[in-house]
Structure formats: C-alpha cells, structure tokens
Amino acid sequence: MDFSELKSVCGGCTIRELCLPAGLSDEEVLLLDQHMAHRQVVKKGESLYRTGDAFRSLFAVSTGFFKTSILHEDGRAQVTGFQMAGEILGLDAISTDQHICDAVALEDSAVCEITFDRFEELGQLMSNLQHRFNKTLSREIVRDQGVMLLLGSMRSEERLAAFLVNLAKRFAARKQSGSELVLRMTREDIGSYLGLKLETVSRILSRFHDQHLLEVRGRNVRILDQQGLNKLIEGS
C-alpha cells in the first residue's frame, strides 16, 4: 500500500454524486473534505484490509476495482462483492470493529479514506450526511438480499445474466460503456460470487456467445443483446 498523502478533493471529484458526498451542498462537501484522511494507492493483487484487521476507516473507491471475500474456517472462500468507483468498502466492519472480509484490488486502484470516528462526528454535525449514510448502509442490505435471491432461487444462466447486466449498469452510471465490459476478475471469482464452479461460468459464457447474446474474448465481453439477457433473468 502506498501511503502518499494526496489530499482528497470530493468537491472536484467526478463521481461525487455516486459516493459519500452525494446530495450534500458545496459547503457540506467542503467540511467532509477537511475530514477525509487521505487518498491511497492499492496495487493490483494487494489487500486494502484483511479479515481480522482492526476497523478504523471506511474507504471510498476512487479509481479501480476491488473484490471482497469472506473465508470459511476450512479454506473455502465466498466472494461477497465487486466494488468500483464511488462504492464504499468497510461497511460490514462497523458492527464488530473488525474487518470480516478481505478487500483485494483487482487492478491498480486508489481509495479515499475516512476515519470512522471522524465520520460519525461529522454525521452529528450534518444530519444530511447522516441521512445519506443510513441510506448507503441500507442500500448495501438491499444489494446483499438481491444476491440471496440470485443464489437461492435462480439457475446458473440467470445468475450469470443478472451479474453481467448489473455490471453493465454500474459501468454505464460511471459514464463508461455499458456494453463493452472488461472483466477484472477471474472466472473463479465470478463463480464464487454466483455460487458456481469456474467451469460452469466458462461454459455459460461460451453458450451466451453461441446464442449471440455476448461476444466473449477472454475477459473482454461485449453485450450484444441486453434485451435477451433481461429476458433470461425474468422469464423462468
């Protein structure tokens, strides 16, 4: 981890409205900025934090791409999410003051750090910030329950379709192409997230390719038929 102390600048950040400062006034953002610790770089493959680490700060992904995974005693791991610009890492640690997952950068990335104690103080000063943060936490609950639905009641093709459509939407919200995806994670990571084996993920991608839903070239995926994918997700 590179601790070069670049001062955060939420005010000028392009993804401000997708991140913690969403919905804050300029003055409020300024106050938030003053309390942000610093920006730090996490190289591809490095961990931002690991299971068991003491919880001190939340991290907002500035640039790059992360995965979080929890480890079962016996070595099995479950990928619980993939985070991109504007998304917050560390929310799960608030409950126990310890991180309960590993956060690993899947490409060279940068995060903005804010000490949680500081952040809570700010929440007391700015009811608006606190209100938005409650929503952020709740949104994570909704997301997690969506994954439960995926894992609990959808078939493998539906899961993968839902995964790709979700990724595409999030890229699109960040003004990146919503049809040209570069997957930062391995087939195994995708499989772990979706409760499937990597071979199954690979086979289904090939099948989608054959059905002209996607064009798959390794980790480069182009969505050719968004409609078709959506139909797969909904239609039983």
Next chain:
Amino acid sequence: MDFSELKSVCGGCTIRELCLPAGLSDEEVLLLDQHMAHRQVVKKGESLYRTGDAFRSLFAVSTGFFKTSILHEDGRAQVTGFQMAGEILGLDAISTDQHICDAVALEDSAVCEITFDRFEELGQLMSNLQHRFNKTLSREIVRDQGVMLLLGSMRSEERLAAFLVNLAKRFAARKQSGSELVLRMTREDIGSYLGLKLETVSRILSRFHDQHLLEVRGRNVRILDQQGLNKLIEGS
C-alpha cells in the same frame, strides 16, 4: 393489524439489550420511549408490511416470530430472514423509502413501531443511539453476507446444520431453551431461505434424526448433538 395504542416501554422491556435501546443510559432510553409510536399486534399469517408499501417506520419485534421474503417478477420468492424478539424490521426500506420485501408474522406477534424521521432526529440528539444504529445496520450486512456464504459455498446438510445452530443460539440469547426448538416456519420456508426444496429439507431432517443429531417431531426439534452439528458446518 391491531392498532390498539399500547404505549411502548423500552425501559421495562426484558429484551432491551437485544433491541434498539441496547447500550443506552436510562435517561436515553426514556427519551427513546417518548418517541416510540406504539405497540401493535400482528396476527399469525398477517403482513406487517408488503413489497412496495411506503416506508415510514422501523419495527422492533416485541414478541413472536416473522419471516421476510422478496418476490421475483415471475412469482418465485426468496425468504431473506426470520426475525425474533428484539430484531428490527424495515432496515432495507431506508434506501428507497419503499419496502422491498414482505414481512409476515409466523405466529401471533407484537411489534414496537418508531417513525424513521423521528428516529433520525433522535440520532442527532443522541450520538450514542446513532452509533448503535450504525452497528445495527452493519450487523444486518454481516448477517446477509453470512447467508451468501451459506448459499454460495455450503452443501445442503451444512446449510441446514448452520440454520439450526443459528436459531438455537438466538433462542438461547433470549433465555429460551437453546436445544428445544419450535420451528415456526414450514419446510418450504426453510428451503427457500436455504436455497433448497422442501423435500430436501425434510430428508435432511430425517437423516439428522437417524444420526441422533436431532430429535424431530414435526416442527418440534430437539438438538441432541450440538457438537456434531458444528462439526458438520465447519468440517468439509
């Protein structure tokens, strides 16, 4: 729903430390009490709220047992949780101001309601309450990610063992027997929660019975070998 306005009395509540007032001083609890809307009864089979309902309040389960489930377009449903005394219903709705699941009472139950607007105001007055509430939201995230691990990487027997051990722990924390469980939900509900079919749940319960891990008589389950169940969960 019975709207008889029984005044809430967190102060005198036996499960106070498992609920929203956890960790608050007597004075703080008094203030919280003054802002609780009322207690209300939900009869077995009735909904406390349904998907799409406007979100106004959080509900703390006072007595009884609930299940929450989200509905997929095509009719499939996924049970996302079972809530008992002290646990909070409605956390997922904060993000969108709409309920995204149904909350159904599985036995005659009572809940304590608090308007969320009021609650947020209180959070501004009592940093302690806000701090605890952040933890409550985070704890729900941790719980959900535990379910992801369950659904994504555990086999059917392990899932059911984990489910039973979890229920037993929660009953025990409420000074009820941690070995004599009365399941309030159907095999189908359990199956939906665990990503299994009801027949599979039934078969595994029978198998556990044969292996003297449990004594199963319909919905009455006695845990005979907690150790054995734990071994199942951990050991691959």
Next chain:
DNA sequence: GAGTTTTTTTGATCTATATCAAAATATAGA
C-alpha cells in the same frame, strides 16, 4: 522473447439435489 505459471476452454462422467408422485400427518374450520 523464450519459458513458466495462471487462467480459460472443452469434453466425459458423476452426483447432489430437484422433480414427480403418493401416502401419512398435522392443522384449521365448521
């Protein structure tokens, strides 16, 4: 840029869990 390692694809086969079916119980209603 050749060599090593990691990731991905594809095929053949196996297996855990689903599905279909029917009897046995339990629960609720009159």
Next chain:
DNA sequence: TCTATATTTTGATATAGATCAAAAAAACTC
C-alpha cells in the same frame, strides 16, 4: 368431533451443475 386443507415424509427417477482431465490461450518473469 368430523371434514377439508395444508404440510410433511418417503420413494423413484431425472437433471443441472460438479468433478476430473487435458489441451489451449493468456499473462507474467527473467
């Protein structure tokens, strides 16, 4: 208490996805 309905159990069979295996393609390393 009797009847109707819903739930649970158990068996027989089917199947989606796992596992095992090996080649092909990418991605690092020196």
